[in-house]
């Protein structure tokens with residue numbers, strides 16, 4: 001059994017880069033949801049993706065949930081007294097024709113109370129809640145480092161370190 005799991009894990013990590021996933025809900029597109037591999041004792045994690053609105057009207061991201069964590073919140077980073085801190089955001093507007101990058105140091109979905117450690121290359125389900133487009137279920141891929149697209153925006157903050 002253990003050998004089978006290891007083989008499966010190896011297979012998943014080899015294939016993961018070739019299988020970056022896009023998801024669509026109406027005119028909204030979610031590209032390559034991912035999460036940063038963290039030390040096994042990390043209580044919290046974060047999920048990132050690129051969100052595009054190809055439509056003619058605005059939508060809003062209202063929140064998310066996943067069976068993998070006790071709760072999920074939309075967070076942003078703000079500079080406060082010279083320190084970068086994370087804070088909860090009730091919703092994120094997605095104007096028509098825009099691209100929003102959820103990445104380390106920017107908007108992210110904070111995952112509180114991970115139910116088990118994240119494993120390199122694994123995928124876990126996450127449901128995004130949009131005001132107009134409704135629910136969109138995606139698979140979040142756990143990676144050792146940010147994908148190139150997100151890395152361009154990232155300032156390499158670790159999630160879960162500083163909280164208001």
Ligand SMILES: [Cu+2]
Nearest residue numbers: 075086110160
């Ligand atoms: Cu956060």
